[in-house]
Amino acid sequence: MTYQLDFTSLGAYWPQFLAGALTTLQFTLYATALGLVIGIVGAIARGSHVGWLRLVAGIYVEVVRNTPFLIQIFFLFFGLASLGLRMPIFVAAVLAMVINVGAYSTEIVRAGIESVHPSQIEAAESLGLSRFQIYRDIILKPALERVYPSLTSQFTLMMLMSSVTSQVSAEELTGAANNIQSVTFRSMETYLIVGLLYLLLTLLLKAGFWGLGQVLFPRRRRLGTVL
Amino acid sequence: MSVAVKLEDVHKSFGAVEVLKGVSFEVAPGEVVAIIGRSGSGKSTALRCINRLEKVQSGVIEVCERQVNDAKLDLRALRQDVGIVFQSYNLFPHLTIAENIMLAPRRVKHITRAAGRALALEKLAQVGLEEKIDAYPEQLSGGQQQRVAIARSLAMSPRVMLFDEVTSALDPHLTGEVLRVMETLAKGGMTMIVVTHEMGFARRAADRVIYMHMGTVWESGSADILTNPQTPELQDFLANEL
Amino acid sequence: MPTGFNLNYLIYLFQGMGWTVLLSLLAFVFGGLGGFLVMLARISRIEAVRRIANVYIQVVQGVPLLIILFIVYFGLGILGVSMPPLVAAGLALMIYCSAFLGEIWRGSVEAVPRTQTEAAECLALTRWQVLRDVVLPQAIRIATPPTVGFLVQVLKSTSLVSVIGFVELTRAAQVINNTIFQPFAIFGIAGVMYFALCYPLSLWSRILERKLNVGRR
Ligand SMILES: Nc1ncnc2c1ncn2[C@@H]1O[C@H](COP(=O)(O)OP(=O)(O)O)[C@@H](O)[C@H]1O
Numbered sequence: 314m315t316y317q318l319d320f321t322s323l324g325a326y327w328p329q330f331l332a333g334a335l336t337t338l339q340f341t342l343y344a345t346a347l348g349l350v351i352g353i354v355g356a357i358a359r360g361s362h363v364g365w366l367r368l369v370a371g372i373y374v375e376v377v378r379n380t381p382f383l384i385q386i387f388f389l390f391f392g393l394a395s396l397g398l399r400m401p402i403f404v405a406a407v408l409a410m411v412i413n414v415g416a417y418s419t420e421i422v423r424a425g426i427e428s429v430h431p432s433q434i435e436a437a438e439s440l441g442l443s444r445f446q447i448y449r450d451i452i453l454k455p456a457l458e459r460v461y462p463s464l465t466s467q468f469t470l471m472m473l474m475s476s477v478t479s480q481v482s483a484e485e486l487t488g489a490a491n492n493i494q495s496v497t498f499r500s501m502e503t504y505l506i507v508g509l510l511y512l513l514l515t516l517l518l519k520a521g522f523w524g525l526g527q528v529l530f531p532r533r534r535r536l537g538t539v540l
Numbered sequence: 541m542s543v544a545v546k547l548e549d550v551h552k553s554f555g556a557v558e559v560l561k562g563v564s565f566e567v568a569p570g571e572v573v574a575i576i577g578r579s580g581s582g583k584s585t586a587l588r589c590i591n592r593l594e595k596v597q598s599g600v601i602e603v604c605e606r607q608v609n610d611a612k613l614d615l616r617a618l619r620q621d622v623g624i625v626f627q628s629y630n631l632f633p634h635l636t637i638a639e640n641i642m643l644a645p646r647r648v649k650h651i652t653r654a655a656g657r658a659l660a661l662e663k664l665a666q667v668g669l670e671e672k673i674d675a676y677p678e679q680l681s682g683g684q685q686q687r688v689a690i691a692r693s694l695a696m697s698p699r700v701m702l703f704d705e706v707t708s709a710l711d712p713h714l715t716g717e718v719l720r721v722m723e724t725l726a727k728g729g730m731t732m733i734v735v736t737h738e739m740g741f742a743r744r745a746a747d748r749v750i751y752m753h754m755g756t757v758w759e760s761g762s763a764d765i766l767t768n769p770q771t772p773e774l775q776d777f778l779a780n781e782l
Numbered sequence: 783m784p785t786g787f788n789l790n791y792l793i794y795l796f797q798g799m800g801w802t803v804l805l806s807l808l809a810f811v812f813g814g815l816g817g818f819l820v821m822l823a824r825i826s827r828i829e830a831v832r833r834i835a836n837v838y839i840q841v842v843q844g845v846p847l848l849i850i851l852f853i854v855y856f857g858l859g860i861l862g863v864s865m866p867p868l869v870a871a872g873l874a875l876m877i878y879c880s881a882f883l884g885e886i887w888r889g890s891v892e893a894v895p896r897t898q899t900e901a902a903e904c905l906a907l908t909r910w911q912v913l914r915d916v917v918l919p920q921a922i923r924i925a926t927p928p929t930v931g932f933l934v935q936v937l938k939s940t941s942l943v944s945v946i947g948f949v950e951l952t953r954a955a956q957v958i959n960n961t962i963f964q965p966f967a968i969f970g971i972a973g974v975m976y977f978a979l980c981y982p983l984s985l986w987s988r989i990l991e992r993k994l995n996v997g998r999r
């Protein structure tokens with residue numbers, strides 16, 4: 314007997330699929346916003362004149378980038394629980410994602426900052442801009458504009474990685490799929506649907522970031538080039 | 541073979557821009573033709589059409605009795621008959637000089653490695669660079685690299701050689717050594733089409749000079765047209781070149 | 783060491799680490815073969831082939847590895863073939879690697895100047911000879927740093943196969959934690975083990991990258 318794919322029994326579960334997809338999106342949005350903040354702070358620390366600050370930021374980046382996300386989640390989630398610190402799964406999941414993507418963002422933003430030519434800063438200094446103004450307008454903004462494509466593709470990767478949070482029972486899209494397949498026994502069909510939903514989320518996110526880039530960086534749009 | 545290369549009313553466009561607007565000329569076997577003209581007049585494009593690096597929209601191109609525009613053209617056979625040397629040498633940086641030269645003969649003509657090396661040595665002797673046989677391209681000066689590029693083309697025993705401003709990227713004191721190699725080649729009876737800005741070379745080595753202007757052959761004749769140009773455009777061009 | 787953690791557990795972790803390395807190598811080798819085909823398809827002269835390869839890449843890169851893993855795992859089950867988890871894990875990782883390596887290598891091949899291909903074609907070499915003798919040797923130099931960097935990605939990705947019960951390093955750590963519940967220590971040690979595998983590769987990739995940039999200047 315050959316197996317017949319049968320999606321009909323899954324029709325009733327569309328609210329769960331939808332809720333899962335929305336949770337994934339929610340995770341992603343939070344982690345993007347906070348991860349960007351960490352990325353900027355981390356990049357500044359990485360380039361700071363204070364030795365220990367540079368070291369701490371460096372260790373953070375290397376540790377996160379050279380260990381699996383799943384281990385990071387387990388360490389955080391079960392570790393904190395063993396200390397008696399219980400937090401909502403939602404918070405734990407987003408926290409793990411922020412720590413993870415923050416490290417990647419740090420490296421990306423740093424590369425952007427390093428690509429700002431020193432003469433730009435000298436020119437700004439000679440115009441009498443304050444240090445804060447220089448950092449914000451002459452260094453950070455052009456740096457972010459330049460690395461925007463790398464940053465957003467990192468955030469898209471993170472959306473895909475959020476599926477791993479299902480392993481600590483987060484109820485995002487993969488978590489929802491795990492639940493649905495365990496009651497319907499239609500595993501293959503369930504994961505095919507979820508795969509498709511992730512694909513749509515990826516496209517949605519890419520389109521969203523592209524649109525946001527058009528609004529945030531009108532200069533890039535005008536030139537039509539990567540700066 | 542009465543003509544080595546023949547172009548007849550060749551039209552070539554890139555998108556909406558027509559770059560060759562009906563180019564016609566013939567090159568007899570053993571003849572050396574210099575093509576001169578302003579930058580952008582279509583000289584490189586004409587050369588590239590001859591060994592079908594570019595496809596033309598209309599017109600006839602015949603090279604060594606082959607119809608270049610024919611859909612059934614054996615492209616690799618054409619490329620064996622026609623050697624081309626570019627302004628930017630384009631040696632293969634990961635191969636030694638010997639390997640650069642023998643790569644194509646070994647792959648295409650299936651000669652042995654030893655025969656390939658002997659061939660490389662022979663061709664290097666022709667351009668005066670035997671001692672560089674085991675060097676890598678980056679260890680050579682621009683002039684030497686360009687001579688190796690010529691040797692590499694010659695190793696395939698082409699019947700026609702095309703040169704596209706081969707000395708334009710070189711320091712003035714290095715152009716002489718390359719031009720001398722080409723003049724020797726010309727004296728040896730090679731059929732050559734040479735796009736060049738070196739009026740001295742054209743005068744000394746060319747049997748015929750073609751002046752291209754705005755995608756057409758504007759004026760052509762013996763090297764005398766360089767001293768006695770008929771059209772105001774060529775007069776203008778020559779005045780600016782000197 | 784906290785009470786409860788003993789040498790046997792450590793040995794168990796090291797065994798898991800061995801499987802992690804083995805699985806990574808399998809994924810890399812087979813994924814590399816697949817990736818080479820994907821790269822060839824992406825630079826094919828036939829538009830349909832290029833399109834199909836592109837769709838393949840977009841799909842694999844647009845779906846979480848975890849989901850690919852589940853689909854392969856249950857897919858093999860449906861086909862009625864009862865396979866050890868190693869096969870499902872290896873297959874899923876291979877698919878994942880082939881898409882990413884295919885993209886990395888296509889970029890490297892396209893980074894070889896067009897004039898090199900042209901010069902080779904003008905010497906009457908066939909398309910395959912041009913690729914093998916002229917383009918690939920130069921592309922390999924360009925591709926090495928990102929490929930080594932991707933190895934780190936592969937090593938980390940193998941942790942996901944723990945979810946289908948394959949006992950590699952992460953699964954081993956989980957199993958131990960389930961018995962003695964010392965999460966900080968156990969996942970900490972596992973983390974250090976991953977770090978010991980990944981960090982040298984990261985460094986190596988960075989050094990290669992720097993060398994390449996110097997060589998090109
Ligand atoms: N691949 C191409 N695509 C579009 N335009 C081209 C291309 N190659 C050449 N051209 C255009 O064709 C014209 C003639 O170029 P070319 O044959 O290189 O002139 P020349 O060698 O005489 O300087 C130029 O205007 C150039 O911009």
Ligand SMILES: [Mg+2]
Nearest residue numbers: 583584585705
């Ligand atoms: Mg030209």
